[in-house]
Amino acid sequence: MEANHHRFSELFAQLGLPADPAGIATFIQRHSPLSANVLLAEAPFWTPAQATLLREQLLVDADWAEVVDQLNAALRG
Template identity: 70%
Template sequence: MEPTVHPFSELFAQLGLPNDAAGIRGFIASHAPLPEDVRLEEAPFWSPAQAQLLREERIEDADWAIVVDQLNLALRAPT
């Protein structure tokens, strides 16, 4: 069975964030760069529920882990 590929926008929807292109760009621009010593799910801008979702998806669901890793990389890139 082929793994499901989730678009970036679906992760943002799961997190309860604007998930259109402008909303995603705005979120990343306002929170990047995330310091290297801060784990993605421990960033101060997440609610407890969002942090838990990121933690669980990264550990438990390989399909979502890819997109969570993409978010991690996007937030670490200099703006």
């Protein structure tokens, strides 16, 4: 089975956030830097549904894990 490669913008759309380049940049600027001792899905700015989506993507869906990791790195940069 071939893995799907999702775009950063697709993750933002799944999270119900603006998925255009300006919206993504604004979100990352607003919420960075995320403390090293806070797990991505436990950051205080997520809604419960968004946090659940992030947890599930990392735990059960390898197709999304790479782009979730990219978000994690972007918020910690």
